[in-house]
Amino acid sequence: MINFEFYSPTKVIFGKGAEAQAGKEIKALGGHKVLVHFGGSHLKKSGVLDRIHASLADAGLEYVDLGGVVPNPRLGLVKEGIRLCKEEKVDFLLPVGGGSVIDSAKGIAYGLANDFPLEDLLLGKAATDKIAPLGCISTIAAAGSETSNSMVITIEDGMLKRAYNHDCARPKFAIMNPELTCTLPVYQTASGASDIMMHTMERYFTNTTDVDLIDRMGEGLLVAVREAAKTAVKEPDNYEARATLMWAGSLSHNGLTGTGRVGDFASHKIEHELGGMFDVAHGAGLCAVWGSWARYVYRENPARFAQFAVRVFDVAENFHDVEATALKGIEAWEDWCRSIGMPVNLRELGITPTDAQIEEMAEKCAAAGNGHVGFFKTLYKEDIMKIYEMAK
Amino acid sequence: MINFEFYSPTKVIFGKGAEAQAGKEIKALGGHKVLVHFGGSHLKKSGVLDRIHASLADAGLEYVDLGGVVPNPRLGLVKEGIRLCKEEKVDFLLPVGGGSVIDSAKGIAYGLANDFPLEDLLLGKAATDKIAPLGCISTIAAAGSETSNSMVITIEDGMLKRAYNHDCARPKFAIMNPELTCTLPVYQTASGASDIMMHTMERYFTNTTDVDLIDRMGEGLLVAVREAAKTAVKEPDNYEARATLMWAGSLSHNGLTGTGRVGDFASHKIEHELGGMFDVAHGAGLCAVWGSWARYVYRENPARFAQFAVRVFDVAENFHDVEATALKGIEAWEDWCRSIGMPVNLRELGITPTDAQIEEMAEKCAAAGNGHVGFFKTLYKEDIMKIYEMAK
Numbered sequence: 001m002i003n004f005e006f007y008s009p010t011k012v013i014f015g016k017g018a019e020a021q022a023g024k025e026i027k028a029l030g031g032h033k034v035l036v037h038f039g040g041s042h043l044k045k046s047g048v049l050d051r052i053h054a055s056l057a058d059a060g061l062e063y064v065d066l067g068g069v070v071p072n073p074r075l076g077l078v079k080e081g082i083r084l085c086k087e088e089k090v091d092f093l094l095p096v097g098g099g100s101v102i103d104s105a106k107g108i109a110y111g112l113a114n115d116f117p118l119e120d121l122l123l124g125k126a127a128t129d130k131i132a133p134l135g136c137i138s139t140i141a142a143a144g145s146e147t148s149n150s151m152v153i154t155i156e157d158g159m160l161k162r163a164y165n166h167d168c169a170r171p172k173f174a175i176m177n178p179e180l181t182c183t184l185p186v187y188q189t190a191s192g193a194s195d196i197m198m199h200t201m202e203r204y205f206t207n208t209t210d211v212d213l214i215d216r217m218g219e220g221l222l223v224a225v226r227e228a229a230k231t232a233v234k235e236p237d238n239y240e241a242r243a244t245l246m247w248a249g250s251l252s253h254n255g256l257t258g259t260g261r262v263g264d265f266a267s268h269k270i271e272h273e274l275g276g277m278f279d280v281a282h283g284a285g286l287c288a289v290w291g292s293w294a295r296y297v298y299r300e301n302p303a304r305f306a307q308f309a310v311r312v313f314d315v316a317e318n319f320h321d322v323e324a325t326a327l328k329g330i331e332a333w334e335d336w337c338r339s340i341g342m343p344v345n346l347r348e349l350g351i352t353p354t355d356a357q358i359e360e361m362a363e364k365c366a367a368a369g370n371g372h373v374g375f376f377k378t379l380y381k382e383d384i385m386k387i388y389e390m391a392k
Numbered sequence: 393m394i395n396f397e398f399y400s401p402t403k404v405i406f407g408k409g410a411e412a413q414a415g416k417e418i419k420a421l422g423g424h425k426v427l428v429h430f431g432g433s434h435l436k437k438s439g440v441l442d443r444i445h446a447s448l449a450d451a452g453l454e455y456v457d458l459g460g461v462v463p464n465p466r467l468g469l470v471k472e473g474i475r476l477c478k479e480e481k482v483d484f485l486l487p488v489g490g491g492s493v494i495d496s497a498k499g500i501a502y503g504l505a506n507d508f509p510l511e512d513l514l515l516g517k518a519a520t521d522k523i524a525p526l527g528c529i530s531t532i533a534a535a536g537s538e539t540s541n542s543m544v545i546t547i548e549d550g551m552l553k554r555a556y557n558h559d560c561a562r563p564k565f566a567i568m569n570p571e572l573t574c575t576l577p578v579y580q581t582a583s584g585a586s587d588i589m590m591h592t593m594e595r596y597f598t599n600t601t602d603v604d605l606i607d608r609m610g611e612g613l614l615v616a617v618r619e620a621a622k623t624a625v626k627e628p629d630n631y632e633a634r635a636t637l638m639w640a641g642s643l644s645h646n647g648l649t650g651t652g653r654v655g656d657f658a659s660h661k662i663e664h665e666l667g668g669m670f671d672v673a674h675g676a677g678l679c680a681v682w683g684s685w686a687r688y689v690y691r692e693n694p695a696r697f698a699q700f701a702v703r704v705f706d707v708a709e710n711f712h713d714v715e716a717t718a719l720k721g722i723e724a725w726e727d728w729c730r731s732i733g734m735p736v737n738l739r740e741l742g743i744t745p746t747d748a749q750i751e752e753m754a755e756k757c758a759a760a761g762n763g764h765v766g767f768f769k770t771l772y773k774e775d776i777m778k779i780y781e782m783a784k
Contacts, residue, residue, distance in 0.1 A: 001635045003407025008400060014652070015395025210632035213616035213640055220608030227604070240602035243393045247651065248605055259639065260406070 001210050001260035008254040010147040011173040014247060016239075018177040019137050022052055022094060023059030025173050029133060031092030034063040035085050037105045038096045039070070043139075048180060052096060052137065064088045069097060071282070072154045072161060072275050073104040078118060082111035085132075093134040098192070099143020099152075099282075102136050106151040106169050109134045122153055122162040129166060135173040139180040141245035142192030142283060144199055144253025146174035154276060161276035162368065174250065178242035186233050190340040191283030193229035193245055197222060198286045199252040202268060204308065205376045207301055208261035215307070218257040221248055222312045226336060233340045266374030267293045270384060273361035278351045287342040288349040292390035294330045297377040302326045346391050358388045393602050393652035400646040402539040403565040406639060408631075410569040411529050414444055414486060415451030417565050421525060423484030426455040427477050429497045430488045431462070435531075440572060444488060444529065456480045461489060463674070464546045464553060464667050465496040470510060474503035477524075485526040490584070491535020491544075491674075494528050498543040498561050501526045514545055514554040521558060527565040531572045533637035534584030534675060536591055536645025538566035546668060553668035554760065566642065570634035578625050581637075582732040583675030585621035588641045589614060590678045594657045595650035596700065597768045599693055603653045610649040611703045613640050618704070618728060625732045658766030659685045662776060665753035670743045679734040680741040684782035686722045689769040694718045738783050750780045 013021055026034060034056055036049070043049040049065075056063045066081050084090070085108060095105035111118055112132040120126035138146040145151070150165045184192070200218045228244035235241065251257070270293065271285040280288075298305045302322045309315035309329025313336070318324045334344040343349040353361070362384040365373060372378050379387070405413055418426060426448055428441070435441040441457075448455045458473050476482070477500060487497035503510050504524040512518035530538040537543070542557045576584070592610045620636035627633065643649070662685065663677040672680075690697045694714045701707035701721020705728070710716045726736040735741040745753070754776040757765060764770050771779070 001407075001632060001639075003410065004404075006404040006406065009403075011401075012396075012398040012651075014398065015393075018395065210635070212619070213613065213636045213643075216612030216616050217609045217643075218612075220610075220612040221605065224605040224608050240393060243602070243652070244605045247393075251605075251609075251648075256643075259404075260635070 002208055002262065004259045006255055006259050007167050008147055008170065008256070010171050010254075012147065012176065012250065013173060014176045016177060016179055018175045019048065019052055019180070020055050022135070022137060022175055023055035023057070023061055025135060026056070026061060026092050026094065027059040029092070029135065029172055031061060031133065033088060033090050034061055034092045034094050035081065035090045035105070035108070036063050036065045036094050036096060037069065037081065037101055037108070038065070038067045039101050040067070042183070043096060046183065048139070049096070052094075064090065069101045069104045071100050072279055073100040073107070075107070075118060075122070075153050075155050078104055078107035078111065078153060081105070081108035085112055091133070093132060094137065095134070096137040096139060098138070098140030099145040102138070102143070102145040102171070103151045103153060105134055105136070106131070106145070107153050110151070110164070110169070118153070119155060121164045122155060122160075129168045131168045134171050135175070136171045137175045138246070140184060140188070140192055141181055141242065141249040142195045144196070144249050146171060146176065147250045147254040149255070152272070159276045160364070161272045176246050176250070178239055178246045181242045181246060182237050182239070184236070186236065186341060187284070188281065189232050189236065190229065190342050191281040192249070193225060193232065193340065194283035194287045194337065194342050196225050196245060196249045196252045198267060198283070198290065200257045201290070202265045203258035203261065203263040205264045205304060206261040207376060211261045214257060214259055214261065219311045221252060221257065224248060226312070229340050262375045264374050264376040266376070266379050269365050269369060269373040270387060273365045274351070276364075277353070277357065277361060280349055280351065284342055284349055287337040287344060288346050289387065289391045291330055291334050291344050292387045294333070296383065296387050296390060298326050298330065299323070300377045305329055346388075352392070353388065358385055362388060394600055394654065396651050398647055398651050399559050400539055400562065400648070402563050402646075404539065404568065404642065405565060406568045408569060408571055410567045411440065411444055411572070412447050414527070414529060414567055415447035415449070415453055417527055418448070418453060418484050418486065419451040421484070421527065421564055423453060423525065425480060425482050426453055426484045426486050427473065427482045427497070427500070428455050428457045428486050428488060429461065429473065429493055429500070430457070430459045431493050432459070434575070435488060438575065440531070441488070444486075456482065461493045461496045463492050464671055465492040465499070467499070467510060467514070467545050467547050470496055470499035470503065470545060473497070473500035477504055483525070485524060486529065487526070488529040488531060490530065490532025491537040494530070494535070494537040494563070495543045495545060497526055497528070498523070498537070499545050502543070502556070502561075510545070511547060513556045514547060514552075521560045523560045526563050527567070528563045529567045530638070532576060532580065532584055533573055533634070533641040534587045536588070536641050538563060538568065539642045539646040541647070544664070551668045552756070553664045568638050568642070570631055570638045573634045573638060574629050574631070576628070578628065578733060579676070580673065581624050581628065582621065582734050583673040584641070585617060585624065585637055585732065586675035586679045586729065586734050588617050588637060588644045590659060590675070590682065591644040592649045593682070594660055595653065595655040597656045597696060598653040599768060600653035606649060606651055606653065607699070613644060613649065614704045616640060621732050654767045656766050656768040658768070658771050661757055661761060661765040662779060665757045666743070668756070669745070669749065669753060672741055672743065676734055676741055679729040679736060680738050681779065681783045683722055683726050683736050684779045686725070688775065688779050688782060690718050690722065691715070692769045697721055738780075744784075745780065750777055754780060
């Protein structure tokens, strides 16, 4: 186990009807005027937005709405949000949505508290520990942004999907009502569940030794999500499956499953380029590349892949051939992806990148990591190109 | 899964040499003069106290020491601490020790921020959300007080061991260096490990349904602790076993393993009376009563006990007889206790309470819970007496 810091100060308010507490929480945190930030019009149609407005009004808070966040949220709308908040003297941000909406609000919150252009933060030319106060209402179980320190925004100029991570970006509160996720389309539900699996898997595949405690807790999370995802795609109204996915979504990305070890995160970075160039659903993109990443790297530490196979996917262990067990685990993951309607390669994802596009993505991916990505196995541009090729 | 709130804002700083960061953290939190609160003289002899003083001095902080905390910490020393802090104008509390020392400091911190006598807080006659700032250096893996919202203090008059729980009591930071626990005596190591197991087990034994996610994460923690404890009692210097116990100690009692369910906590309450009357080590006391509690209550929900047996203690499942599997799990727990030198009844704990003492403990225990304790099965005075009898 290596030295670590763990800091997850977000107050989680979880369960049926939890969104009614938004006003009271913001009031207690000293907010006066709230930006309610969201994506499409379904929040209006479903009446959720009305209930949130009522909660804010009941607490004596003013508010202004800004909708229109798209998946892989864009810097343009973030800048519009910053302008609007300054104009309207907004002092508290309340994103209502999934990771894209919460990340867009984090971008606005950074913009309100700092003077530099936000591009500088995303491109590594600036850093800050200042952010405007933000609490969120999560409506999608996926990215874990509701308790995480991360923000991912796409810069339209070059379609660069870039991240900035700082503990100041952990929301003050995260309201999670699993009922709000019951109306999600099956594809988005499955994509979200895959993202949840991957947040723990990115940390699970490590070469750090003596990490049994967090291995076992992470494996427990993965098995529970494995089953809940299958239930949720078949029975969208199953509250318990939705609740499992929602709480697991936070626990998988609040840092817990990475404590005491070096994580990998190459798959996320490889997928980020797909998301930037082809605008695919993040979780689906991860499913489409992970098997290829795994087959490219598993020989670095076959025992770890075998442990994953046996403990997470109940693969029968081949005691004579650790690599055979490891490969069965990768197949089991792909079977699981297919069972919930997720792609396991780029063709199934619906994209057919040209050789030039593959090279461009690999180039950008490596460059974003100062020439390489991943810790389980260090991957350079040539390696990343091979993984995209394998994933075709 | 039931609705819940989860709030664990403590910044964890974990690993070798972590205590050197105390000064910097307190400075960042605005402290000027620190009470260093601890137990015996071993901290001085080992040089740990010197290193902590140096860290505080390096950060430009003043400090005053108060040692002498005993297991089952006493209200008398808490009151002495309050007087000393007021006299010395202390504005930050730094307990260095295990749960007793941290709880003693929490008592002082409540006393500094409130005007009522501390007895009122412990006896349920007062409540507060105010507490002076407190960060801690944990030196024992056990109680989890370093991130928990709880405080347990013994009122000498009547030897009443009583608790007050509030989120304001969660320390600002928890510094955990597993190396500092390597010098703990075997008995204390084992007692601490048992307490860690029990904090998750008290939440695990629930009748709330659809709690698979936290069941599995809790089971992962229990299996890891089960093994690490056996290693730590055999090889006290094994850093990895010590690190597992230390991090598990926090995760087992920061609320995580209780999210979405009704916990039980009867065993803790039954043990608290033993601790109050006979001053036994808390974890050892828990070991001495849990088997009897389990045999008294398991028929309420034999399937849950069977799940515990199979998943936590690798008991071979008897598919034809769930109660037989359940009972094997209770035996497996007792075998584990004995394997690390813990008692499984009061005799092995070294105490032989009279009938009058048993009645007095049961009376106090029930009274502290307004007539009953436990949620897995509600236990009244008569039930509690029977459990003490069974545990003889």
